[in-house]
Amino acid sequence: MASKVQVQKITTLTGHRDCVYTLERSEEEHVIFSAAGDGMVVAWNLDDPENGELMARVSTSVYALRYMPDRNLLLIGQNQEGLQVIDLKDKKILKSVPLPKVAIFDIAYAPALQKIFVAMGNGAICVISSDTFELQTSVRKTGQSARSMGYNQQTQELAVGYSDNIIRIFDAGTMDLKHELTSHANSVFTVAYSPDDKQLLSGSRDAHLRVWEVEQHYKERGYTIAHMYTINHITFSPDGRYFATCSMDKSIKIWDAETFKLLKVIDKVRNASHGTSVNKLFWSAHQNQLVSCSDDRTISVWDIKELEL
Template sequence: MNKIEVLKKLSLTGHQNPIFALEVDEGAALLFTAGNDKGVVAWNLASGIFQKIVLPVKSSVYCLHRLPHTSYLAVGERSGLVTIVDYVNHKILARLQHHQKPVFGLQAFHTKNELLISSEDGTVSVWDTQTFTMLYNFRVSQETVRCIALNHQENHFALGAKDSKISIFDAQEYSLIHEIDEHSAAITSLCFSPDDSRLLTGGRDAQLNIFETANYSLFKNITAHMFTIYRIAYHPTLPLFATASQDKSVKLWRADDYSLIKNISFEKGYEIHRLSINNMLWINAHTLATVSDDKTVILWDIEVLE
């Protein structure tokens, strides 16, 4: 994998304010986006046009998460409210009202009917996704718990906080296993490698850290961006991953040696976002979606040439 071609496929416009969250439906037919606007928007990925407002909201949306194998979308708001909406049947299923401060992280399990919610209040709540009742609530930090990453075996999950610490929890007992303190600023992104052997972390310090999950020791440190790393995402099938940053760039990296393959930025000649890139998502093996403070969604065509 020596050369990758990146082409801007579509720019989706219509949001009136910065976009923070995105998610895709199970069949990759719809893309959902939300931010400082008053609603969660669905886009038709085949045509690239606006399809519908999925859910009107009263405060900013910081995270979206589809519950596995369902048409249920969890919507986390600045108010602390999490709404579960069935986007196919146009029905609100539940309003999870526990957190009184903004919700930043949502993560559902495939192996059990549970949903994790993290908040600015420093706690994580665990909800039953069939009855939508709260099962547990536990404190992680005195500051915001910004992001959640569940490993593929679903026996560990990582939580990243504003105090720069990463907490590793057992996914069955919800007990703390390990604490990592290698970043110098707030943690803003977490991602386990596909084989669960490594945990990749990014923060406001612009550092990309790679940890061995056998003992969570630091394997490698990379100054990956100029500013905050808001998202780390592995490619669905290829040995590469992407990072998205406040510095208005997306970078593609080799997963074997963590070397840089491609810098998708204005400076490198790409017609990319002009403001902070707040989130991204692999739609499929060839399409990467990014959202920004510049109120646009961009779909990128990613092709491996050799």
């Protein structure tokens, strides 16, 4: 059955003093974390969105956060300064993991393997034990930035999008290189596995959204020119029926995850959306709310309603 998507802006969260770069889940569906160029990591309650709670403050900008649900820890990628492990219960730094003094663009967590993967600005993937938080190894296939990562729980593969335009698929256990996907014409800023782990979606500075079939050795299913400029992030809805993309072109788009048809465009003119680049999305199971953050220093919360046709 076809469906139509209705979008309504619920609120705007303000308080960050610089570009907001990333959003991440927490233990509770109605609480999310944000991090920004101001070095502040803030928790927001979607039931009471007026005031954010400062969880951590670091000395440099933060592009990457990752929540560890089994231990209620938050990993903060502090640019130039390595990885900070925050105990959320006590709100204190549990561990500081020194890494090469470059930007940290993404963090992935593989609980089954007890590994944390950190995508670095020098092209390295740093592999850290999630048990001891010791650096185990570093894998570098290019001198250009590792920008984005996705972990496939079924195949235990790690997909990494790089600034040399290539997506590399690694065995997450051994870090052996399995595939190189070379269709993009510019930096790959976002990769995301579908909730059933059967497809990999990728978005790039070339504005192309590409779909890869995992079970067919990552054969490309097809592509669409999804935005006017860089695709910054892709996220799936909690039920897996939809996904959303956001872009440097200031817009957010909602797509059907089965047909890849565009269902809705959220932008400044139509929806009083962001005035500058939209950097990250988080689709919460809390009342099916989509959260977006931007270079305009704000976070927007959207109510997504499905209307069966």
